[in-house]
Amino acid sequence: MLDKQAIRLLLLVKTICHYESELESQSGERFNLLQILKVGHLEVKTHSPILAELLDPLGSHGQGCCFLKLFVDQLGGSEKGVEEEISTECFIVEGAEVKMEHHIGRVTETEGGRIDILIRDSAKKHILIENKIYAGEQENQILRYQQYDQKAHIIFLTLDGRSPTSAGEMPIEKIQCISYEKDIIEWLEACRKEVATVPIVRESLTQYINLIKILTNQNTSSRMSQTITEEILKSKECFQAYYALRNSETELQVRIKNRIDSKLIELAKDKSVDLEYCSAKEAKGAPIFDFKCKAWDDEGFCIRFEFDTRNYRDFSFGIYDTGEMGPEGRRTIKEKFEGTYKSVNGGGKYPEWPTWIYWDAYRHWDAETLEGIYFDTEIFIADFKRELVKLKEICDDFVKGRCPS
Numbered sequence: 001m002l003d004k005q006a007i008r009l010l011l012l013v014k015t016i017c018h019y020e021s022e023l024e025s026q027s028g029e030r031f032n033l034l035q036i037l038k039v040g041h042l043e044v045k046t047h048s049p050i051l052a053e054l055l056d057p058l059g060s061h062g063q064g065c066c067f068l069k070l071f072v073d074q075l076g077g078s079e080k081g082v083e084e085e086i087s088t089e090c091f092i093v094e095g096a097e098v099k100m101e102h103h104i105g106r107v108t109e110t111e112g113g114r115i116d117i118l119i120r121d122s123a124k125k126h127i128l129i130e131n132k133i134y135a136g137e138q139e140n141q142i143l144r145y146q147q148y149d150q151k152a153h154i155i156f157l158t159l160d161g162r163s164p165t166s167a168g169e170m171p172i173e174k175i176q177c178i179s180y181e182k183d184i185i186e187w188l189e190a191c192r193k194e195v196a197t198v199p200i201v202r203e204s205l206t207q208y209i210n211l212i213k214i215l216t217n218q219n220t221s222s223r224m225s226q227t228i229t230e231e232i233l234k235s236k237e238c239f240q241a242y243y244a245l246r247n248s249e250t251e252l253q254v255r256i257k258n259r260i261d262s263k264l265i266e267l268a269k270d271k272s273v274d275l276e277y278c279s280a281k282e283a284k285g286a287p288i289f290d291f292k293c294k295a296w297d298d299e300g301f302c303i304r305f306e307f308d309t310r311n312y313r314d315f316s317f318g319i320y321d322t323g324e325m326g327p328e329g330r331r332t333i334k335e336k337f338e339g340t341y342k343s344v345n346g347g348g349k350y351p352e353w354p355t356w357i358y359w360d361a362y363r364h365w366d367a368e369t370l371e372g373i374y375f376d377t378e379i380f381i382a383d384f385k386r387e388l389v390k391l392k393e394i395c396d397d398f399v400k401g402r403c404p405s
Contacts, residue, residue: 032211054191068093073088092123113138127155128154133158160179161177161178257287
């Protein structure tokens, strides 16, 4: 009975999605410049500049301190309060200045670095915002913020409102943790109401709200969310069916991984690739894809495609040290890699990676990406092959230089 109810619910949601898709096409809701440009996941280049511009009383939005006042009000009303709550009574929004990437000195263990967004009022009081989308925290990052100003109101902003790990021994009550998922969306919606008669600003806010909903796995259409929620809550059976569908997510990921594996096995046998493919054990809750050959084994490395963070986020590829490449070998292969990919990463907190880079085209495997990979697998495999061939050329050239004939 539960299976039938789950299938019925799934078919109903499919119908609702189709209907909403038609409405979105007619209204243009699906058109999002930030998504088209593939910059929706970038903290420094996308989210911090947008937030800073909206918060700045001198911002190009032309609304003065209206948006900043609403933001301070949102902080004061947030469920995740701090030891000392903030309000427009204690923080003067008129004449406040906003700075992005504010330098606070040379980085030491407890001081220095850059503050993502700094807001200073006319009385020199500070709101300091650490903005995190997918990037990890730097060591003692929040602690260094506090050292800059012991009385500052420190905000830790993430997609889901999690607590920081970089506060050292600083009491968590000193930090206000807020989320894009709830706090920022609520603030932006309040801002949008204020500019109902300012079309360009209003629609820009709508695009940004929709982007955040995509990043936080929320329906961009409140109509659809309400309709589906009402259907789920109609009966115990519908409620149970909904959770039965949710519990199938892991199996879906396994099926998608198996489909990719089968295609990569075929790809490795291609004459232009001619490598051994190995679907390595999972790390951070996501699969690892390795490509090897004997010549590379002897030098102690392989080509690896791997997710840098959990939940299928930050997909990257590069050269992985499986043995002891040595400083000279690591340096040489990084130079060759950089000659092909220009901007690369390597070493640092990942010493086993002499060199690597994020694959921007497939960096975050959200629902849309997974749909494309599963139902248009050949496109993904063609893109995969293109990068793999380039990586193979780098590795073969490296081996040739190490073992001249």
